[in-house]
Amino acid sequence: MSDLSPVTSGEDAQDPSDEADSSGDAPVGEPVIRVKAMTMGWGDFILQREATFTVNRGDVFVLLGGSGCGKSTLLQHLIGLQTPLAGSVEIAGLGERGPERWGEPRFRVGPPPFGVMFQSGALFGSMTVGQNLSLPLERWTDLPPDAIASLVRGRLGLVGLREFEHHYPSEISGGMKKRAAIARALALEPDLLFLDEPSAGLDPVSAVELDDLILTLNRQFGLTVVLVTHELESIFKIATRCAFLDKDSQSIIARGDPRQLRDESTDPRVRAFFNRLPRSVAEEARA
Amino acid sequence: MLRLRGSLRFADAHRVWSEFRAAALPPPSGGVVFDLSEVERLDGGVAALIVELQSAISCGDGTPVDLRGASADVAEILTLYGCQLGCERTPPAPVPLLTQIGAAAAEVLDEARGGLEFLGAVIVAWFSGLRRPATLSWSQIWPVLERAGADGLPIVMMFGFLVGFIMAFQGAVQLEQFGASIFVADLVGLTITRELGPLMTAIVVCGRSGAAFAAELGTMKVSEEIDALKTLGFDPLRHLVIPRILALVIALPVLTLVADVMGLVGGLLVGLFSLDLTPMAYIHETQGALELWDVTSGLLKSLAFALAIGGISCQQGLATTGGAAGVGRRTTTAVVSILFSLILIDAGFAVAFNALGV
Numbered sequence: 001m002s003d004l005s006p007v008t009s010g011e012d013a014q015d016p017s018d019e020a021d022s023s024g025d026a027p028v029g030e031p032v033i034r035v036k037a038m039t040m041g042w043g044d045f046i047l048q049r050e051a052t053f054t055v056n057r058g059d060v061f062v063l064l065g066g067s068g069c070g071k072s073t074l075l076q077h078l079i080g081l082q083t084p085l086a087g088s089v090e091i092a093g094l095g096e097r098g099p100e101r102w103g104e105p106r107f108r109v110g111p112p113p114f115g116v117m118f119q120s121g122a123l124f125g126s127m128t129v130g131q132n133l134s135l136p137l138e139r140w141t142d143l144p145p146d147a148i149a150s151l152v153r154g155r156l157g158l159v160g161l162r163e164f165e166h167h168y169p170s171e172i173s174g175g176m177k178k179r180a181a182i183a184r185a186l187a188l189e190p191d192l193l194f195l196d197e198p199s200a201g202l203d204p205v206s207a208v209e210l211d212d213l214i215l216t217l218n219r220q221f222g223l224t225v226v227l228v229t230h231e232l233e234s235i236f237k238i239a240t241r242c243a244f245l246d247k248d249s250q251s252i253i254a255r256g257d258p259r260q261l262r263d264e265s266t267d268p269r270v271r272a273f274f275n276r277l278p279r280s281v282a283e284e285a286r287a
Numbered sequence: 288m289l290r291l292r293g294s295l296r297f298a299d300a301h302r303v304w305s306e307f308r309a310a311a312l313p314p315p316s317g318g319v320v321f322d323l324s325e326v327e328r329l330d331g332g333v334a335a336l337i338v339e340l341q342s343a344i345s346c347g348d349g350t351p352v353d354l355r356g357a358s359a360d361v362a363e364i365l366t367l368y369g370c371q372l373g374c375e376r377t378p379p380a381p382v383p384l385l386t387q388i389g390a391a392a393a394e395v396l397d398e399a400r401g402g403l404e405f406l407g408a409v410i411v412a413w414f415s416g417l418r419r420p421a422t423l424s425w426s427q428i429w430p431v432l433e434r435a436g437a438d439g440l441p442i443v444m445m446f447g448f449l450v451g452f453i454m455a456f457q458g459a460v461q462l463e464q465f466g467a468s469i470f471v472a473d474l475v476g477l478t479i480t481r482e483l484g485p486l487m488t489a490i491v492v493c494g495r496s497g498a499a500f501a502a503e504l505g506t507m508k509v510s511e512e513i514d515a516l517k518t519l520g521f522d523p524l525r526h527l528v529i530p531r532i533l534a535l536v537i538a539l540p541v542l543t544l545v546a547d548v549m550g551l552v553g554g555l556l557v558g559l560f561s562l563d564l565t566p567m568a569y570i571h572e573t574q575g576a577l578e579l580w581d582v583t584s585g586l587l588k589s590l591a592f593a594l595a596i597g598g599i600s601c602q603q604g605l606a607t608t609g610g611a612a613g614v615g616r617r618t619t620t621a622v623v624s625i626l627f628s629l630i631l632i633d634a635g636f637a638v639a640f641n642a643l644g645v
């Protein structure tokens with residue numbers, strides 16, 4: 001990994017203020033993402049009302065909640081692909097969201113400020129796995145082609161896909177697509193990473209390896225990670241903080257250290273989640 | 288009182304549903320009782336139907352429905368399908384006609400605004416891209432040029448040839464009556480270069496590339512590839528849309544020129560074999576009839592056609608939502624709107640050329 005870290009881009013270097021903000025040397029703990037009283041949804045259909053939380057540098061921040069409660073949608077808001085109905089999202093180095101969305105590259109100069117892995121992987125179907133990874137490198141770095149090629153092979157090796165460099169996404173399995181997408185999200189060595197259910201569909205061994213990878217990146221390189229996952233083991237192992245989204249009350253019902261929440265939370269919904277109880281038991285407990 | 292007995296399987300679902308509906312709807316006063324005491328086995332499908340029927344009866348006017356005598360197993364399956372939840376669904380209120388009309392009108396306005404916004408964004412992206420050419424993905428032009436241009440050459444050639452051929456035949460029948468068969472060359476030359484060459488080529492390219500662009504971008508949109516592209520720092524307009532439009536702007540005039548030539552060849556063949564004209568006479572007549580402007584005006588039109596095909600297909604593709612069905616819908620809309628705009632543009636040029644007297 002360490003030989004990969006000097007990936008910097010030409011455009012980044014031209015903009016010293018951006019550089020200072022996004023470098024990994026900043027002290028751990030300063031806020032990277034601030035969500036203030038954000039309401040999200042579509043028209044009358046509200047998913048979350050006035051959600052407020054911060055993600056600090058060096059966090060592994062997990063978004064939790066039942067299926068369909070809006071975790072993927074929240075990620076879309078964080079990366080600026082959707083605009084909140086009310087409130088604001090702020091990312092260090094990008095400033096507070098104005099009327100334009102900074103998720104749209106045309107409102108931004110320089111390379112993308114974060115890496116994203118979508119729930120579906122979203123690999124480009126018309127390119128091979130290798131080309132998927134080299135695309136951002138060709139655009140945002142001035143590395144010669146052979147350096148890019150070895151970088152791509154290195155990244156693919158990291159997720160165990162070295163032999164599949166020349167396969168098209170339609171020729172690899174669902175779990176492999178996820179891994180390739182993670183490698184692509186890491187391509188530009190971002191220091192903020194968004195992952196939507198990275199380990200869903202992976203076998204237990206790959207899932208554990210992925211957890212270890214995230215931990216290494218987080219500890220060694222100070223990578224801040226925001227991820228959605230349902231794997232309790234992985235949550236307790238890697239998460240430093242979490243936010244628990246609830247669909248019915250359209251709000252975040254708990255946040256903090258997941259281990260602490262498991263042991264101390266009095267909210268039956270949170271307890272049910274961490275102790276794998278069916279919903280009916282949680283409802284009885286509440287009644 | 289309705290009594291069920293024996294083992295109820297999914298295969299019996301149709302019978303259970305129709306017989307029970309007939310017996311229980313409209314509900315008799317005093318309520319309905321389902322007696323399940325003799326049911327040995329119940330599977331999920333039938334359970335779901337019984338639960339549905341129960342709520343259909345009691346949601347109507349609050350007629351009490353009693354399910355009694357179910358064994359523990361049967362009761363568990365019924366609970367699984369939400370039997371105890373009771374009546375909580377309210378049927379959706381019918382949408383009044385006026386609201387429907389209003390919604391449809393709003394949708395049309397929304398579409399128009401989306402199209403205008405797209406047009407503005409593309410223009411801005413193009414000019415800011417010109418100022419910083421590195422931000423435009425020039426290399427994306429080549430593959431598109433190959434698919435939309437080179438690969439389309441055979442069909443465009445055949446189209447051009449056949450159009451010239453047919454025109455000459457139709458014209459020959461009329462003109463021969465006046466002994467003016469040599470004027471077939473004028474007829475074919477002028478109509479092909481000014482009108483049919485550009486239009487026919489544009490229609491072929493609309494069917495081949497317009498549909499392809501819309502479907503391709505639409506699929507990328509619904510599979511989150513467009514979002515992924517943005518998070519990697521690529522503006523879809525500069526990376527996908529502008530290269531496609533540029534490729535068409537290059538390819539369509541060239542294809543049109545090829546179609547023009549093939550059309551003239553088609554006319555020439557009819558002249559030679561059916562009208563007994565000599566090649567020299569035919570070519571000489573064509574040369575006399577055609578001015579440079581006839582060809583360039585056609586090419587000018589094909590430029591406008593290229594912008595329309597590229598712009599509309601990409602706009603529709605990027606506006607896609609709603610999975611595979613959405614891609615199909617947008618592709619259809621793209622092709623229809625392109626054809627419509629081709630005719631409009633053609634008419635616009637006709638009026639403008641006429642007014643300018645050229």
Ligand SMILES: Nc1ncnc2c1ncn2[C@@H]1O[C@H](COP(=O)(O)OP(=O)(O)OP(=O)(O)O)[C@@H](O)[C@H]1O
Pocket residue numbers: 042045047065066067068069070071072073074119
């Ligand atoms: N474009 C849209 N328009 C309207 N509603 C939408 C749209 N996209 C998603 N939704 C709704 O928003 C809700 C949240 O969706 P989202 O994908 O964020 O869920 P999630 O928490 O990520 O679930 P999962 O864990 O299953 O991935 C769902 O109920 C879905 O129906």
Ligand SMILES: [Mg+2]
Pocket residue numbers: 071072073119196
């Ligand atoms: Mg999701």
